[in-house]
Amino acid sequence: MSYRKWIFPIVNLITLAFVLYIYATITPAKSAYFLNQAVFEASTARQELELRLGHMKTDHQKHLDSLTTLMQTVEDGSMLVEDYREAVKEYTLQQQKLTETYTAELWRQINQYVNDYGEEHDYDYIFGATGDGSLMYANLSRDITDQIITYINKRYEGEN
Template sequence: MKKIYFYILLFSTFLSLVTAIFVLVTYQSPQRVAYVNISKVIKEFELSKTYQADIEANVSKQKVFLDSMTVELSTVISELNKSSNGSASFKLIEARRDSLYSRIQYLDKAFANNNQEMLNKYNEEVFTQINQYVEEYGKQRNYSLILGAKGDGTIMFGSEEIDITDEIVVFINQAYLGEQ
């Protein structure tokens, strides 16, 4: 009698185990994992290109302005070299030279700080947008995990089969441009 209970218990345990394995294998959805090359995404993202053009235009304007001030400073230095040392005009020209030089240095530093702040702001906005778009992409396509490969050792290797960089670039640019 005890043997029968033992065999029934053993059989029902085995049957439960087989059923549990069957249910897990049958109904478990596969985990989708992919990665993107962050550098390429940033470089090819239209918002990045727009911001890069803004920064370059701003730096160009600043350079033109500083160059014109430097030309003016050169002119003042030439005048200073032509005037007599100790004369009233010499002291006025010398004061003008010092003032221009100080102003050029101040503006150069202010422009550099402004450009760095602009770059930081733009980078933050670009990364925020990319993260939102990648999250949206992942949810729409049922990814469990999308990793970012930065080239800094975060992901040492990734098969090209799970590299979705090009798809992400197309998706985020379409989303950014309102084409989705």
Template sequence: MNKLALPISILALLASVFLFFYSQSKSDLVYVDINKLVEGYDRTAKEREAFDKKTTTLKANVDSLMVNWQNELKTYEKERSSMTKKELKLKQELLQNKQQQINNYQQAIQKQIQEEDQKMTQTVINDINDYVKDYGKQKGYTIIFGASGSGNIMYAGDASDLTPIILEGLNADYNGK
């Protein structure tokens, strides 16, 4: 019995070492580069295109109002020598009020643009997060880290980077809808 115990224990030890290293070959610590996902995601480009069109329209409205106000100002400057004091005062007040309204409108537009940008970005981030979560569950990962270039992951081997795989699946999922 002793003669058999030694070879069996050596064989068990070798099998244990082999299984240990084999199980370590698939890393449970993986990550995705969030910036690359956002930039490479097809929905990002479509959302940005729609956002840019909307922004251009809103800015054109402000520019149009500014041009109209500047034209009124030029007209006022040409005609002011022939105006009475009362007409001058009224026209100045009117021009100041219009300028203030345009400034208020411009601030409101800037705020709207900023909110639209945040909404668009959040929509894209939510899509990515949902896909990565589902992917991680499906593939049995315990944790998938998100790197954003701000130092939260300083180094990881290429085998730990799921970015290309996630991006391909994310775009396939989006374009398949």
């Protein structure tokens, strides 16, 4: 007779487990997408990157301008012409490397912030739409590009 005392709680436990299982399998995953390039372009960090690169280009151009002026004042400027060409090549290479480094770092930061955003807002999936066919269709109601831009810029500025 003591087994009857345990039947009701066991049946309830099995029923609860079954209901939770059904709920977990029927509940759709929360997912959204954002436009990668739009987030990149609107990023405060990218705008600051462009400013830094702009300052560097200005400094390089000042140096090249001074070499040009020097070449015009010196009679035998052949050595200066070579210096000028070398400086142009060096500055171009520096700018390319710095741009690549900054861009890679910015994408790493964006990826981390999107990951954090997904965790904070209970998303199961957030897809990045790049326009290369990896996301062929998405309902516009699932577009969280603006929210991601706002979140990333606030995080970058230390507000979040």
